[in-house]
Amino acid sequence: MDTVNTRFKWAEATGEAKYIADRHYEGLLEGRFYRSSCPRGVIKSAKIPAMPEGYHLFGANDVPGQNVLPIVEIDWPAFADKEVRFVGQVIYLLVGPDPDVIEQLLQQIEVEYSPLTPAYTIEQSKALIDGAIHSTDNVLDTHTLTKGDIDEGFAQAVTIIEETCSTGYQEHIYLETQGCVGYPKDGKIVIEGSMQCPFYVHHCMAVLLGHDRVRAIQCPTGGGFGGKEDYPDVLAGPLAVAVERLQRPVRIVLERSEDIQFTSKRHPVEFHYRTGIDADGNIVAMELNFDINSGAYLSLSGIVLQRSLTTATNVYDIPNVRVEGHAWTTNTVPTGAFRGFGSPQNCFCMETHMNHIAKKVGEDPAAFKQRHFLKSDSTTLTGSKIFGDLVLDEMLERVLSLSEYNTKTTLNAFQPDSGEHCQGSGKRKGIGLAVFQHGCGFAGDLEDTLVRARVRLNKLADGTIRILASNTDIGQGLSLTFRKIVAETMNRPLETIQLAVPDTGIVPDSGPTVASRSILIVGYLIEKAAQKLQLNWQEGEPQEIEEIYRKPDYHVWDQTTYQGNAYQATSYGANVVEVEVDMATGETDIIGAWAVYDIGRAIDPVVFKGQIDGGLVQALGYGSCEKMELNKDGVFAQKTMADYVIPTSLDVPAIGSDLVDNPYPFGPNGAKGGGELTHNGGAAAFAAAVEAAIGKTLSSIPVTPEKICQALYAGETAEAGKAVEGGKAK
Incomplete structure (x- = not known):
């Protein structure tokens, strides 16, 4: 039995760790994918070049078992054989000893398609041009959840506020790209790889090969963040087919540009809120409708949808709620797991909406949010009692104190007014708050x-x-x-x-x-x-x-009605971010970041400090600079690390952090989960800080300099345009 080196991360720190690309296998062959160049269409024919000796091409007809990737639902083929749904979908795997020869052979393959009109956005998906991609309506999954009486709640409202908030794609940018190697051993097909979930890969191989004589082994893995949950199956399924046929070791390691273009991403989400406020400034009703872009196949979107649905109101006790969510099929790379798994999107949208409501009723966002916090005797959105003690008030007090939030908010009010003409205002500071949660473990039961x-x-x-x-x-x-x-x-x-x-x-x-x-x-x-x-x-x-x-006796869940304890336990966090914004260029400097968490009781606070810093930096990148957009051909405009910008060490200040001790009786030494929690609030806090600095509202991320300038000068540009048009008319 092989064991992990007991000197914690010593091999990784010294460069001794053997990742997939570092390992030697006798007689190793390399594998490369032939991918679809058509975003949506029917495969009419394929022209395949003659294979030199030692080179082999594998496709759907070579699969001895089922030609599917068993990721929750059986809808994503391992090899496309009849239709293609996105640019980059795997059609063939070409295997041989020389990667250069493989690339030359791939260039000679010609696949002819009968193209159909692709849908890249949710709006295009709803339009059903050229018919549905999936089923009859392009809806991969949908659920509705209610709490209280939404009609009665709105009847109590004197003000109704409607708003749409949205988030985009996010790329994982793990240090090590996707990769795995397969080989025969002791009558089994073995795959070693950079992976999060060995039994997922084991199951995938068994489905494609039609037998369970398989084995999956995790190698040292250079980061995952969710990106190595579902996507290793995309490599492992075809690889297992090739290895079983050839009885030789075969390796697939993606180049960075291939990895960025074709692996799974964080789901883009759009939330529409309709919120009722009573005469005392309290939220009495909230109706939420949200849509997530699932890409071409379901993958993990149904589970992301369920998390977004069951935690839609975040840390707030709102008496009357109706939530409806849809996961839509589009002709884009299937979206999948990413640290937070729907919660960062939900947190940004809900926290931003709460900020905007607070400002409209004339209240400081921190005080407004605290007034609406869940309490230990509250009923959750899914109708259950809170298990254990909530420490949201204590966490809020601690993070406000660490960051000097109230003092800085008061001082910032005396900065030069941003106004409508702020080119001369230089730089302005702002500070923003986000409070959030994360359900630990799989949803429901x-x-x-x-x-x-x-x-x-x-x-x-x-x-x-x-x-x-x-x-x-x-x-x-x-x-x-x-x-x-x-x-x-x-x-x-x-x-x-x-x-x-x-x-x-x-x-x-x-x-x-x-x-x-x-x-x-x-x-x-x-x-x-x-x-x-x-x-x-x-x-x-x-x-x-x-x-x-x-499961603990208190944990009860009804999957039909979505009532009960949506998660066995929930962890909580609060982030504050302080920024300085250049009012001429829209550039932002993060000058302070603070974080307080309730993860029960930390087993190793030093190890968790790494999670705090890493998760918050990743969240700040999500909120500030990590822009990923589709071009007109349905592929990402950002294909390299020069195009896709992530924060560097120079972009983030020292992070002040603390933990509130709140032991959980069904966790080891009182611990709850925390790795994903640390990503959930940073983007929302950053956007709130920028809003405070520029005096304008923002409803989508990333908040780039271009977006800040658009918010600052959109009115001036429109007025200038009218003046020019008026001059011409005269």
Whole structure:
């Protein structure tokens, strides 16, 4: 059994870690995809060049099992054979010893299409030009959720505010691109790769090959952020077909531009709000309709939709709510998992809307939000009681104090007025707040009905303990925190605790490394197994303990009505961001960032500090500069890291952070999940800070200098245009 190096991240830090591109395999062949150049159409014919000796082409007809990628629903083919739905869809896999020859052969393949009118946006998808891409209406998934009586709520309102807020794509930009290698061993097809979820890859191979003589092993992985949840299947399915046929090792590693153009992205979302305010300035009703761009296939969009739906009102107790969400098919790259999994989009839109309501009723946004916070005795949007104590007030007080929010807000009010003519105003400062949450684990009762995680502890005769679980360390520190859970539970030296490499031939299926579930769900199982091993310790004898997930009694969920505990537990956060905006150019400098979180109790505060800093920087990039747009041909205009701008160390200040201790009884040492939480609020806080600086409202991200200038000068430009037209008319 291979184990992870017990010197935490030493191999990665010293450059000794062997990633997929670093590994040697005897007789290795390289694989490259032939991808569709048509965004939507029927495949009429294909002209294939003669293959030189040692080169092989694989397509849909070569699949011995089912030609599908089993990502939730069976709708995405591993090899396109009848139709194509987006530019970059895999049609063939070409395998051979020389990558240069492979590229030459790929250039000689000619596929003829009968093109149909593509739909790149949700509006185009709704128009159904040339018929539906999916089903009869292009709707991949839809749900509605109600709380209270929406009509009665609006009857109490004296003011109704309507607003649309939106978010765009976001690219993961993990350090290591997508890659995996397959080879035959001991009668099985084995795939090693840069992946988050080995059992997903295992299942995908089994479906395509038509048998379960398969094995998936996670290699050191240079980041994932959700991008290596579903997309490794896109590589692994075709790769398994080639390896089984050739009985040779084959590797696929994407170039960076290929990775950016064709891998999954964060879902673009548009929220439309209709909110009723009573005579006392309280929200009494809120109607939300939102649409998410799923891309060409469902992938994980249904689960993203459910999270967005069940947490639509964020951390606020609104008595009467109606939420309706749709996931739409478009002819774009399928959108999938990304850190936060729908929550960053929802948080930006809801927090921005709350800011705008507060300003319209003449109240400071922080005070307005606090007045609407959920309380420990509140009923959630999905009709359940809050389990445990909420510490939102304490968190807010702490982050406002750390950032000196109230003092700076008062001082900023005395800056030169931005007004309508602000070229001479130089730079203005602004400070913004976001409060947010993240449900830990899979939505509803899926942890109990679908996943049923299991872990094992294997004690050797010499007292060494090995942890067997399928959860992966993709940079978040799991290989240390899992070991610390066992060491501290059993009061044993950390160096005596080992973690098995996630290998489906060795470890049990403890579920995927997603949804902030690794600590809350799997870590708790490891802690319980450690307690049992401690009680039944037999010196000098090998022992094995297995623990299987069972949901807490209070956690009740009805998937039909969407009522109950949407998540087993929820973590909370508050971010404050301070900016300085150049009123002439629209450029922003982030001069302060603060974060306070309730993650129960941190197992290792130093490790979690890395999550805080990394997650907040990623969120600030999402809110400020990470622009990804489709061109007229349905491909991303941004194809390289020169085009797609992410924050550097010079763009972000030191981050002040703190944790509020609020132990959760069904988590290891009282811990809840937190890795995704840290991404949820930064974009909203950044946009609020820019709004405060420029005195204009913003309703979409990223808030680029161009967007800031448009907000500042749109009125002047329109008036100037009218004046010129008037002059010509005279």
